[in-house]
Amino acid sequence: MQGSRFLILADGEFGPLTSKTANSVIRYRPERIAAVLDRQHAGKTVQDVLGFGGATPVLGSMTEALKLRPDAVLIGIAPVGGKLPEEWRAWLLEAVDAGCSIWSGLHTFIGDDTAIAARAKARGTEIYDFRRPPANLPVASGKAKHVEPFVILTVGTDCNVGKMTSQLQITQKLNERGLRTRFVATGQTGIMIEGWGIAVDAVVADFIAGAAEWLVLEGSKDADIVLVEGQGSLNHPGYSGVTCGLLHGSCPDALILCHQATRDYIGDYRKAGWLKIPPLSDYVKLYEGVAGFVHPTKTIGISLNTYDMTEAEARAACEAATRETGLPCTDPVRFDPSPLIDAVARARAEYVATRAQRVFEPA
Amino acid sequence: MQGSRFLILADGEFGPLTSKTANSVIRYRPERIAAVLDRQHAGKTVQDVLGFGGATPVLGSMTEALKLRPDAVLIGIAPVGGKLPEEWRAWLLEAVDAGCSIWSGLHTFIGDDTAIAARAKARGTEIYDFRRPPANLPVASGKAKHVEPFVILTVGTDCNVGKMTSQLQITQKLNERGLRTRFVATGQTGIMIEGWGIAVDAVVADFIAGAAEWLVLEGSKDADIVLVEGQGSLNHPGYSGVTCGLLHGSCPDALILCHQATRDYIGDYRKAGWLKIPPLSDYVKLYEGVAGFVHPTKTIGISLNTYDMTEAEARAACEAATRETGLPCTDPVRFDPSPLIDAVARARAEYVATRAQRVFEPA
Numbered sequence: 152m153q154g155s156r157f158l159i160l161a162d163g164e165f166g167p168l169t170s171k172t173a174n175s176v177i178r179y180r181p182e183r184i185a186a187v188l189d190r191q192h193a194g195k196t197v198q199d200v201l202g203f204g205g206a207t208p209v210l211g212s213m214t215e216a217l218k219l220r221p222d223a224v225l226i227g228i229a230p231v232g233g234k235l236p237e238e239w240r241a242w243l244l245e246a247v248d249a250g251c252s253i254w255s256g257l258h259t260f261i262g263d264d265t266a267i268a269a270r271a272k273a274r275g276t277e278i279y280d281f282r283r284p285p286a287n288l289p290v291a292s293g294k295a296k297h298v299e300p301f302v303i304l305t306v307g308t309d310c311n312v313g314k315m316t317s318q319l320q321i322t323q324k325l326n327e328r329g330l331r332t333r334f335v336a337t338g339q340t341g342i343m344i345e346g347w348g349i350a351v352d353a354v355v356a357d358f359i360a361g362a363a364e365w366l367v368l369e370g371s372k373d374a375d376i377v378l379v380e381g382q383g384s385l386n387h388p389g390y391s392g393v394t395c396g397l398l399h400g401s402c403p404d405a406l407i408l409c410h411q412a413t414r415d416y417i418g419d420y421r422k423a424g425w426l427k428i429p430p431l432s433d434y435v436k437l438y439e440g441v442a443g444f445v446h447p448t449k450t451i452g453i454s455l456n457t458y459d460m461t462e463a464e465a466r467a468a469c470e471a472a473t474r475e476t477g478l479p480c481t482d483p484v485r486f487d488p489s490p491l492i493d494a495v496a497r498a499r500a501e502y503v504a505t506r507a508q509r510v511f512e513p514a
Numbered sequence: 515m516q517g518s519r520f521l522i523l524a525d526g527e528f529g530p531l532t533s534k535t536a537n538s539v540i541r542y543r544p545e546r547i548a549a550v551l552d553r554q555h556a557g558k559t560v561q562d563v564l565g566f567g568g569a570t571p572v573l574g575s576m577t578e579a580l581k582l583r584p585d586a587v588l589i590g591i592a593p594v595g596g597k598l599p600e601e602w603r604a605w606l607l608e609a610v611d612a613g614c615s616i617w618s619g620l621h622t623f624i625g626d627d628t629a630i631a632a633r634a635k636a637r638g639t640e641i642y643d644f645r646r647p648p649a650n651l652p653v654a655s656g657k658a659k660h661v662e663p664f665v666i667l668t669v670g671t672d673c674n675v676g677k678m679t680s681q682l683q684i685t686q687k688l689n690e691r692g693l694r695t696r697f698v699a700t701g702q703t704g705i706m707i708e709g710w711g712i713a714v715d716a717v718v719a720d721f722i723a724g725a726a727e728w729l730v731l732e733g734s735k736d737a738d739i740v741l742v743e744g745q746g747s748l749n750h751p752g753y754s755g756v757t758c759g760l761l762h763g764s765c766p767d768a769l770i771l772c773h774q775a776t777r778d779y780i781g782d783y784r785k786a787g788w789l790k791i792p793p794l795s796d797y798v799k800l801y802e803g804v805a806g807f808v809h810p811t812k813t814i815g816i817s818l819n820t821y822d823m824t825e826a827e828a829r830a831a832c833e834a835a836t837r838e839t840g841l842p843c844t845d846p847v848r849f850d851p852s853p854l855i856d857a858v859a860r861a862r863a864e865y866v867a868t869r870a871q872r873v874f875e876p877a
Contacts, residue, residue: 290752293788352720359719359755387808389653391762392722395748396755425656426808441804444749445789 153443158221165189173227184253291360295402305381333374339410359396453480521584534591538572589591619702654723658765667766677744696737722759816843
């Protein structure tokens with residue numbers, strides 16, 4: 152599935168703030184996008200709609216899109232209400248008949264749609280439901296403590312602040328410095344970009360840490376640095392269990408704390424006048440404290456998402472974060488990511504220098 | 515399903531340390547046990563094998579057991595290797611044909627066995643797979659913060675230290691004092707004892723806190739005190755995600771910390787020389803700290819499981835725990851549970867006295 156050329160389905164929702172999965176795949180795998188399907192923006196380019204992504208066309212019909220010979224349809228938005236609309240089913244059937252595989256991160260599994268599954272089987276194409284957990288996940292055993300590479304996990308003040316994007320930006324820059332990296336995807340968008348991973352929010356609760364451990368062991372092959380995509384937040388009222396399992400299962404040697412600078416309240420709870428995001432330094436203590444019961448770790452930098460600030464505001468926000476926490480901080484999408492890359496390189500050098508003695512220490 | 519008379523299936527494993535589910539159901543619902551099926555102990559009484567449970571017979575065949583006219587077969591042990599042995603299938607089919615319902619907390623769902631499911635349907639009996647999560651669980655919304663009853667969660671230093679048993683002992687004693695209680699089961703054994711609940715370790719990871727919230731809202735009807743069964747431990751390398759989701763989703767007003775006094779290492783990790791159980795006072799800080807990001811709470815007592823100590827050792831252990839933490843401590847199964855009951859009553863009185871003003875405080 153590595154070499155696919157995607158038609159991205161984002162009908163009615165393609166836009167800078169509305170199609171997170173589509174946009175991330177376009178940002179990190181631009182060479183693999185054949186077209187986007189969105190009747191609302193048909194005739195424009197991806198660049199016109201997103202401000203990046205180049206001349207890739209946005210088209211208004213599946214028939215037209217299939218003429219570009221994509222080999223996979225990637226579902227780039229979640230349908231409103233969660234159920235697959237009839238129109239989408241017809242499009243997916245048309246695409247399957249043309250030999251496309253289907254890539255989906257929806258909670259509703261496309262492979263469970265008997266008509267689509269039967270047609271895909273007849274045509275010999277695959278349906279990838281990236282939220283479907285693999286069978287036989289283990290309970291975590293602590294093996295991730297002992298992998299050789301330096302393991303970094305991004306953690307956040309909330310959902311959707313840039314934990315995946317930070318890791319992808321850092322991965323790219325570390326590669327340029329000649330380090331062997333492995334990005335470990337833990338959510339559906341990351342899996343679509345990287346081609347493998349497990350959506351840890353979709354596994355049975357007893358196996359969250361086990362899934363994270365399996366991912367780190369897999370990711371440790373032929374890598375100097377393993378960069379694990381974080382999920383949720385340890386103080387998120389809905390999703391903290393996923394965050395905690397990921398934190399303990401992946402046994403990170405270092406954390407990078409991600410925050411969206413203008414956000415004051417956690418996620419969807421603001422309407423209830425609840426839950427104010429505490430200071431970054433409280434998060435540093437919380438994450439290091441909870442992680443440390445299983446594997447010692449330290450926060451080595453802050454990644455700030457400043458997309459909705461002026462440049463001056465953004466630079467001031469980064470400086471304020473450094474003043475508060477004493478840690479290097481940047482917006483690795485907007486500004487030079489070097490402060491974070493240097494922090495990673497320093498922490499890894501120290502890890503390598505002391506690893507031999509730590510391995511032989513009694514537990 | 516409330517009034518069932520159980521035949522407990524515990525073949526080859528019935529014993530004080532080997533059949534946790536069977537034993538807990540016998541301890542808390544003795545009037546509902548018709549017999550236990552275990553060929554190894556056939557001819558004895560439950561009292562002979564467990565040291566409690568009275569004259570209830572242990573029998574060696576399903577045919578014999580069905581003559582006692584149970585109306586449900588309760589699977590009281592997990593089969594070795596997790597898969598349903600052929601012998602058990604034959605027994606369950608025989609029981610279903612005799613009109614028994616099946617109660618199971620196995621990870622392998624009995625209802626997914628097509629032969630058993632078909633025969634149960636034909637006979638008009640039910641199969642209860644208590645680990646099967648309900649459909650359409652919500653993401654937690656924080657509603658459990660605002661329920662009227664006083665909510666207590668048991669938390670632990672590890673799995674299998676007495677979090678369910680502590681709540682059941684406390685529930686019983688509070689009832690004797692005339693308080694309206696509701697025990698909220700979060701694991702399969704608790705559900706079998708109480709007749710309702712959700713096994714929160716078996717839900718999809720994103721919905722752990724949502725399941726806990728739903729349980730607390732349900733449990734709050736007509737109750738003065740809601741006693742939520744805890745799961746796992748917040749520093750357990752495998753299961754901490756479940757614990758964290760339960761802690762944040764249930765929004766407890768108070769915690770009772772449970773520990774088995776002679777245990778030094780967490781669960782199955784000891785063989786790896788890992789993971790030493792930290793001091794109780796560290797757990798108090800950890801649980802209160804993490805919980806407090808979502809809902810303020812405090813630890814009001816320690817419940818110590820001393821089953822493998824002499825009486826003098828057990829009393830000394832309780833005193834040491836009180837010295838270390840400043841909290842009342844007892845073994846509520848072995849000794850007078852009053853120290854914990856008094857602590858609950860005091861904390862609830864304070865909660866009731868200050869609730870009005872807290873409800874109208876800004877968040």
